[in-house]
Amino acid sequence: MTLAAGALFGLMWGTIIVSFASSIGATLAFLVSRYLLIDTVQNKFGDRLKSINEGIQRDGAFYLFTLRLVPVFPFFLINLLMGLTAIRAATFYWVSQLGMLAGTLVFVNAGTQLAQLNSLSGILSPSLLLSFALIGIFPLIAKKGLGVMRARRVYDGYQKPKTFDRNLIVIGAGAGGLVSAYIAAAVKAKVTLIEAHKMGGDCLNYGCVPSKALIKSAKLANQMRNAGHYGLDDAIPKFSFRKVMQRVHEVVAKVEPHDSVERYEELGVEVIQAYAKLVDPWTVEIKHSDGRVQHLTSRAIVLATGASPFVPPLPGLDDVGYVTSDTMWDEFAKLDEAPKRLVVLGGGPIGCELAQSFARLGSEVIQVEMAPRIMMREDEEVSELAKASLERDGVTVLTLHKALRCEKNGESKHLIVEHDGVEKIIEFDALLCAVGRVARLSGFGLEELGIETNRTIVTNEYLETGYPNIFAAGDVAGPYQFTHTAAHQAWYAAVNALFGHLKKFKVDYRVIPWTTFLDPEVARVGLNEQEAKEKGIAVEVTRYGLDDLDRAIADGAAYGFVKVLTVPGKDRILGVTIVGEYAGDLMAEFVLAMKHGLGLNKILGTIHAYPTWAEANKYAAGEWKRAHAPQKVLLWLGRYHTWRRGSPSKTAKVSKN
Ligand SMILES: Cc1cc2nc3c(=O)[nH]c(=O)nc-3n(C[C@H](O)[C@H](O)[C@H](O)COP(=O)(O)OP(=O)(O)OC[C@H]3O[C@@H](n4cnc5c(N)ncnc54)[C@H](O)[C@@H]3O)c2cc1C
Numbered sequence: 001m002t003l004a005a006g007a008l009f010g011l012m013w014g015t016i017i018v019s020f021a022s023s024i025g026a027t028l029a030f031l032v033s034r035y036l037l038i039d040t041v042q043n044k045f046g047d048r049l050k051s052i053n054e055g056i057q058r059d060g061a062f063y064l065f066t067l068r069l070v071p072v073f074p075f076f077l078i079n080l081l082m083g084l085t086a087i088r089a090a091t092f093y094w095v096s097q098l099g100m101l102a103g104t105l106v107f108v109n110a111g112t113q114l115a116q117l118n119s120l121s122g123i124l125s126p127s128l129l130l131s132f133a134l135i136g137i138f139p140l141i142a143k144k145g146l147g148v149m150r151a152r153r154v155y156d157g158y159q160k161p162k163t164f165d166r167n168l169i170v171i172g173a174g175a176g177g178l179v180s181a182y183i184a185a186a187v188k189a190k191v192t193l194i195e196a197h198k199m200g201g202d203c204l205n206y207g208c209v210p211s212k213a214l215i216k217s218a219k220l221a222n223q224m225r226n227a228g229h230y231g232l233d234d235a236i237p238k239f240s241f242r243k244v245m246q247r248v249h250e251v252v253a254k255v256e257p258h259d260s261v262e263r264y265e266e267l268g269v270e271v272i273q274a275y276a277k278l279v280d281p282w283t284v285e286i287k288h289s290d291g292r293v294q295h296l297t298s299r300a301i302v303l304a305t306g307a308s309p310f311v312p313p314l315p316g317l318d319d320v321g322y323v324t325s326d327t328m329w330d331e332f333a334k335l336d337e338a339p340k341r342l343v344v345l346g347g348g349p350i351g352c353e354l355a356q357s358f359a360r361l362g363s364e365v366i367q368v369e370m371a372p373r374i375m376m377r378e379d380e381e382v383s384e385l386a387k388a389s390l391e392r393d394g395v396t397v398l399t400l401h402k403a404l405r406c407e408k409n410g411e412s413k414h415l416i417v418e419h420d421g422v423e424k425i426i427e428f429d430a431l432l433c434a435v436g437r438v439a440r441l442s443g444f445g446l447e448e449l450g451i452e453t454n455r456t457i458v459t460n461e462y463l464e465t466g467y468p469n470i471f472a473a474g475d476v477a478g479p480y481q482f483t484h485t486a487a488h489q490a491w492y493a494a495v496n497a498l499f500g501h502l503k504k505f506k507v508d509y510r511v512i513p514w515t516t517f518l519d520p521e522v523a524r525v526g527l528n529e530q531e532a533k534e535k536g537i538a539v540e541v542t543r544y545g546l547d548d549l550d551r552a553i554a555d556g557a558a559y560g561f562v563k564v565l566t567v568p569g570k571d572r573i574l575g576v577t578i579v580g581e582y583a584g585d586l587m588a589e590f591v592l593a594m595k596h597g598l599g600l601n602k603i604l605g606t607i608h609a610y611p612t613w614a615e616a617n618k619y620a621a622g623e624w625k626r627a628h629a630p631q632k633v634l635l636w637l638g639r640y641h642t643w644r645r646g647s648p649s650k651t652a653k654v655s656k657n
Contacts, residue, residue, distance in 0.1 A: 001018075002014075002018050002022075002104060002107040002108055002111065003107055003108075003110055003111035003114060004111060005017055005018045005108055005111060006107065006108035006109060006110060006111020006112040006113075006114070006115070007111040007112065007114050007115035008111075008115075010112055011105075011108055011109055011112050014108040014111060014112065015101075015104055015105055015108045018104050018107075018108060019097055019100065019101055019104050020097070022096075022100055022104065023093055023096050023097035023100065024093075026075065026078075026079045026092075026093075026096050026100075027079075027089060027092060027093045027096065029076065029079035029080060029083070030079050030080075030082050030083045030089065030092050031083065031089060032083070033079065033080040033081070033082075033083025033084060034083035034084065034089075035083075037080070037083075038083070038084060041080045041081065041083065041084060042084060045077060045080065045081055048073065048077065048081060049081050049084055049085075052067075052073070052078070052081050052082065052085065053084075053085050055067075056082075056085045056086065056087055057086075060085075060086075060087050060091065061087075061091055061095045062153070064078075064082065064087065064091075064092065064095045064096065064099065065095050065098065065099045066099075066146050066150075067099070068095065068096055068098075068099025068100050068103075069099050069102065069103070069142045069145075069146060070139055070142045070143050070146060102138070102142065103138060103142075106131075106134050106135055106138045107135065109131050109134070110128075110131040110132055110134070110135055112131075113125075113127055113128045113131045114128070116128075147468075150468075151468055154281075154466055154467055154468070155281060155467070158280045158281055158282075159280075160281075160282060161282055161283075161297045163297075164282065164297045164298055164299045165190075165296045165297045165298065166190050166191060166192050166296055166297070166298040166299070167184065167189035167190050167191060167298065167299055167300065167498060168180070168181075168184045168189050168190075168191040168192075168298055168299070168300050168301070168302065168494065168497055168498060169191070169192050169194065169276075169284050169296060169298040169300075169301045169302075170184070170191065170192070170193045170194070170301075170302045170304060171194050171276040171284070171301065171302070171303050171304060171305055171444065172194075172195065172196075172201065172303070172304035172305040172306055172474070172476075173193050173194075173195035173199045173200065173201060173259065173264075173271070173304075174200065174201020174202055174203060174204075174304060174306045174474060174475075174486065175201060175203050175474060175483040175484075175486035175487050175490070176201075176302075176304030176306070176473040176474025176475070176476075176477075176486035176487070176489060176490045176493075177193060177195070177201070177302065177304035177473075177474070177490070178193070178199075178200070178201075178259055178264070178490075179473075179486070179487040179490035179491065179494070180302040180304060180473060180490040180493050180494040180497075181193040181264060181269040181494075182264070182267060182269070183490065183491060183494040183495065184269070184494050184497075184498060185264075185267045185268035185269045186267070186268075187498065188268075189498050190270075191268075191269050191270065192269070192270040192271075192272060192296060192298070193264060193269050193270070193271050193272070194271075194272045194273075194274060194275075194276040194284070194286060195271070195272075195273055196273075196274065196275040196276065199256075199259045199260055199261060199264075199271075199273075200255075200256065200258075200259035201259075201306050202306055202307070202325075202475070203483040204252060204255055204256065204258075204259050205252060205329075206325050206326050206329060207325065207483070208483055209251060209252050209255050210248045210249075210251070210252055210329050211325075211350070211353055211354065211357075211517070212517060213247060213248040213251035213252070214244070214245075214248050214354075214357045214361075215353060215356075215357050215517050215519075217239075217244045217247060217248075217357075217361070218356065218357035218358070218360035218361050219360065219519055220237070221237040221239065221360050221361060222360045222393065222519070224236075224237040225237060229556050230556055239361075240336065241332075241335055241336060241337045241338045241361060241362070242333070242335065242336050244361065245329070245332055245333040245335070246333065248329065248333075249329070249333060252329075261273070272286055272288075272294075273289075274286045274287055274288045274289065274294075275287045275444075276444060277443070277444045277445045278301065278444060278445030278446070278448070278449055278451075278470070279295070279445060279448075280449070281301075281449065281467045281469060281470060282297045282298060282299070282301075282469065283295055283296070283297050283298075284296050284297075284298065284301065285445075299469060300469045300470070300471065300497035300498065300500075301469065301470045301471070301497075302470075302471045302472070302473055302490070302493045302494060302497055303444075303446075303457060303465070303470065303471065303472045303473075303476060303477075304472070304473050304474045304476065304486070304490065304493075305439075305440040305441075305444060305474075305476045306439075306440055306474055306475045306476055307437040307438055307439045307440060307475035307476065307481060308326060308437060308438060308440055309324035309325050309326055309433060309434070309436075309437050309438075310433075310435055310436045310437060310438045311324065311433050312345070312403065312433065312435055314403055314404070314405055314406055315404075315405040315406070316405050316406035316407050316408065317405075317406050317431075319406065319408050320406040320407070320408050320413040320414075320415075320431065321413075321431070322430075322431040322432070322433050323430065323431070323432050323433070324432070324433050324434070325350060325354075325434065325437075328354075328432060332430075337362065338358055338361045338362045338363045339358070339363050339428075339429045339430035340363065340364060340429045341363070341364045341366070341427060341428045341429045341430075342355075342358050342363040342364070342365050342366070342428065342429065342430050342431075342432060343365075343366050343367075343368060343415050343426055343428040343430070343431045343432070344358075344365060344366070344367045344368070344432045344434055345368050345403055345415075345431065345432065345433050345434060345435050346367075346368075346369065346433070346434035346435040346436065347367060347368075347369030347371065347373070347374030347375065347376070347397070347399065348374075348375065348376075348434065348435075348436065349375065349514075349516040350434045351367060351369075351374075351432075351434035351435075352367070352374055352375060352386060352390065352516060352518050353516065353517050353518060354432060354434060355367045355390060355395050355397075356389070356390055356393050356395060356518055356519060359390070359393045359394045359395045360393055364394070364396075365394070365395045365396065366395075366396045366398060366426055366428070367390065367395055367396065367397050367398065368398050368401050368403055368415070368417055368426070369397070369398065369399045369400075369401065370400070370401065370402045370403070371399065371400070372399055372400055373387070373399055374386055374387055374390075374397060374399060375516065375522065377524075378516075378522060378524065378528060378530075378577065379528045379529050379530050379563075379577060380530065382522055382528075382577060382579055385520070385522075385560070385579055386516075386518055386522060387399075389518060389519060389520060390518075398417065398419070400419055400420075401417045401418070401419045401424075402417060402418045402419070403415060403416075403417050404416045404417060404418050404423065406431070412427055413427065413428055413429070413431070414426065414427055414428070415428060415431065437475065437481060438455070439453075439455060439456045439457065439475055439476045439477075439478065440475075440476055441453045441456075441457065441476070449467070449470075450466070451465045451466055451467065451470065452465070452466055455478065456472075456475075456476060456477055456478035456479070457472040457476055457477055459471070459472050459477055461506040461507060462492065462496045462500065462504045462505070462506060462507070463477060463489060463492050463493045463496060463507055464496065464500075468500070469497070471493040471494075471496060471497050472493065473486060473489035473490045473492070473493040474486030474489060474490070477489060479509075480509075480512060480514075482512075482514055484513075485512060488507075488512075489507055492505055492506075492507040510594075510595075511525060511526065511591055511594045511595045512525065512526075513525040513584075513587050513588075513590075513591045515583060515584030515587065517584070519581075520557070520559060520560045520579050520580045520581055520583065521578075521579070521580065521581065521582065521583035521584050522577070522578075522579050522583060523576075523577070523578045523579075523583035523584045523586065523587040524575070524576070524577050524578075524587075525575060525576050525587055525590055525591050525594060526565070526573070526574055526575030526576065526594060527539065527565050527574045527575030528563075528565070528575055528577050529541060529563075529565065531575075532565060532574070532575070537574070538567075538568050539565040539566065539567070539568065539574055539575075540565070540566045540567070540568045540569070540624075541563060541564070541565055542563070542564045542566065542600075542620060542623050542624040542627065543561050543562070543563050543564075543620070543623065544561060544562045544616060544619045544620035544622075544623050545560075545561050546558060546559060546560040546561055546562070546580045546581075546616055547559060548619070549613070549615060549616050549619065550610070550611045550615075551611040551612055551613055551615065552580070552581065552613065552616075554611065555581065557580070557581040559580065560578070560579040560580025560581070560583070561578070561579055561580065562576065562577075562578050562580075562586070562616050562617060562619075562620040563576065563577045563578070563620075564576050564590070564600065564620050564621075564624065566599075566600065566624065569628075570599070571599030571600040571601045571602075571621075571624060571628075572597075572599050573590060573593055573594050573599065573600065576590040576594075578616075580613075580616070581613065582613045585613070586613055586614060586616060586617060589603065589614065589617045590603075590617065600620075600621040600624045600625070601621070601625070603617055603618060603620075603621040604618060604621035604622055604624075604625055606618065
């Protein structure tokens with residue numbers, strides 16, 4: 001209709017008529033929605049209203065203007081949904097008219113050009129081609145223009161430096177920060193990495209590395225106790241807990257060079273060990289331990305400040321004392337024996353891994369979880385298996401138990417929990433808080449710059465914060481809290497920070513694996529049954545039991561399963577859960593398959609060495625194939641072979657199964 005208006009009324013009148021007509025029409029739809037159709041619109045499009053409402057609350061008129069200029073939602077939807085927000089009708093009218101004006105002009109102009117066509121060859125006239133090309137590139141120009149406008153608004157009041165000391169400054173040298181800096185140096189950018197505490201962050205110093213070292217010692221102790229299982233004599237492991245903890249620290253020290261200042265400086269990264277704080281969108285204040293304060297400017301900044309353990313506000317907790325994953329490695333290293341009675345608060349992956357390890361190293365462990373089951377993110381059967389394996393190792397797993405307070409009575413320490421309305425007292429020697437980790441959001445300038453946070457730093461799909469030159473990666477950005485996701489995000493943050501003005505990349509969260517290093521390990525990628533149900537996604541479930549795997553039997557670890565969720569009737573993998581030895585390693589093949597769109601047929605058609613654990617993946621694919629065998633073709637094949645043997649009379653007896 002806009003094209004027709006251009007053809008009929010010419011550029012000026014066409015634009016005026018369409019501009020008023022469309023704005024009045026939009027406002028009428030808006031008013032109808034606000035006063036008459038409110039329930040119908042709410043029921044039909046209510047879920048889309050959420051993002052529009054959030055935008056309006058943030059910045060009403062400007063947000064509507066951006067929707068009009070670059071329509072993310074169809075206009076009819078915007079009119080109806082806006083009627084349900086708090087925006088004033090007059091504001092809606094004038095912002096709509098202004099926002100749609102440029103687009104109207106482009107279309108009316110194309111209409112005027114069409115009207116001038118008087119022969120077929122005129123279709124290829126430069127002015128007509130140009131006006132239609134303009135229709136095509138208008139959204140891109142509008143998007144770019146909006147980006148510039150947004151940036152202007154965000155940076156308003158700050159003086160942008162004329163030159164910069166660095167291309168990139170990275171705050172925090174955990175997985176997220178290290179990888180960001182590494183990438184920047186690899187592409188010859190001038191990059192500074194600032195770390196306030198220990199190079200390597202949580203993973204190296206308090207997380208993955210020490211916990212896996214401890215898990216290994218604990219597993220060996222457990223295997224010794226159960227040596228009979230392997231045809232040897234059961235043996236009570238004799239060990240010094242102090243030495244076990246010493247080994248943990250030695251392992252950390254051995255891995256340390258991978259994340260060291262020296263290594264990163266060799267790679268071309270300038271490393272500063274000091275506390276960093278944003279003072280404006282391009283300037284970082286660096287406070288050295290000797291009191292020196294330095295300022296560096298950078299075109300872009302990556303925030304990779306990580307997360308720290310959450311300590312629940314339990315009355316009396318400070319009086320009885322507690323450890324977290326941050327403090328436990330040093331605190332327990334002072335002990336000759338593992339804590340006799342250890343309470344582990346929390347039934348998540350970290351709580352489970354540590355509860356099992358300490359139980360295997362001789363502690364009486366009581367694990368307290370408020371939720372109905374441990375490892376709540378996993379399927380119920382996985383939680384059950386995890387619980388059973390913890391209990392086998394002597395852990396008392398208390399689910400649906402809420403920690404209320406701690407009390408000290410002389411030397412004895414108590415945790416009071418509530419279950420079914422009844423209070424219980426748990427006496428302990430040490431208490432480990434493992435109830436989750438919270439992003440580090442304060443003290444380094446987010447508040448002063450008004451960078452939005454909501455449990456984590458709020459970023460868009462390019463990992464940009466509200467300031468397009470400041471990015472976030474790793475635990476501080478969420479939504480995942482893994483070393484590999486921090487590293488994954490770091491690539492996007494660094495590349496978008498350095499080259500975003502040329503091309504930006506949306507962070508890809510489609511295939512994210514993770515593993516809980518319990519014994520047996522629990523590994524996941526993509527959907528599980530629980531999530532599929534919650535999201536209403538139809539899936540086909542294929543299982544292969546590891547009790548059937550030759551290598552698992554030989555290793556005395558024939559338990560667990562590979563569970564694959566596929567699109568019904570197709571071999572496309574939607575998610576996999578593996579419970580068993582080396583589950584985390586086995587998962588890699590499915591991660592690769594999902595990432596590159598390879599289905600179960602491709603896994604089945606791949607040679608897996610015998611006898612390996614990896615064969616379990618192939619057998620799972622085989623189970624799927626068997627379930628999809630073409631029964632009718634097989635029936636006829638049976639008949640064919642019977643005929644080939646020369647006994648046609650028996651063809652009728654071929655079983656359908
Ligand atoms: C017990 C435990 C076991 C874990 N096991 C695993 C596992 O098996 N697999 C896995 O993938 N993940 C595991 N994790 C999680 C993993 O450790 C984290 O996801 C990962 O370390 C996140 O990296 P990051 O770079 O985001 O943050 P971090 O590693 O926390 O690094 C952030 C760094 O920023 C520094 N910093 C903060 N503020 C400033 C500032 N203002 N100036 C300068 N420096 C600053 C901090 O000192 C810190 O070193 C485990 C965690 C724990 C606690």
